[in-house]
Amino acid sequence: MPVYVLLGPALLLALLSPWIGRRIRRHRAEQDRRAAAEHYRKRLLAATDHAITTAVRAQLAEPVTDLRITRPMRVSVRDVVARARDDFALEVPRDQAAEMLRHRLEFRGHARWPDLLTDAFDDEEDQTP
Structure with a gap:
C-alpha cells in the first residue's frame, strides 16, 4: 500500500x-523581454535628459551682452541620438528619440519656453535626400 502512495x-x-x-521557460523569456525593454527605455530617458541638460547649460554659459536679447536653448533629436x-x-x-524628447521637454517644463529651438515637435518629414 505505501508503494502506491x-x-x-x-x-x-x-x-x-x-x-x-x-x-517556466516561456515565463522567463517574457520576463527577460520586459527587463530588456525597461532597460532600453531607461537608457533612452537618461540620454534625453543629458541632451536637455547640456543644452540648458550651454544656454546659461553664454555671456549676456544685452538684457533685451535672450539666447535660445537649442536641443535637437540628433543630440539625443548622438x-x-x-x-x-x-x-x-x-x-x-523625438517622442522621448517631446515627453521630457514637456515633463521638465521646457516645452513652454519661448526661446526653445527644437525639431522634436516638427511633423514627420521625408528623410530622403
Missing part, C-alpha cells in the same frame, strides 16, 4: 514535467 505523485510529476518546463550612441551604445530610431 509514493508512486502516484512521482508518476504525475514525471508526466507533467515537460509541460511545467515549457511554462548622446544615446556615445554614452550607452544604443542605436535609437529618430522617431523614438
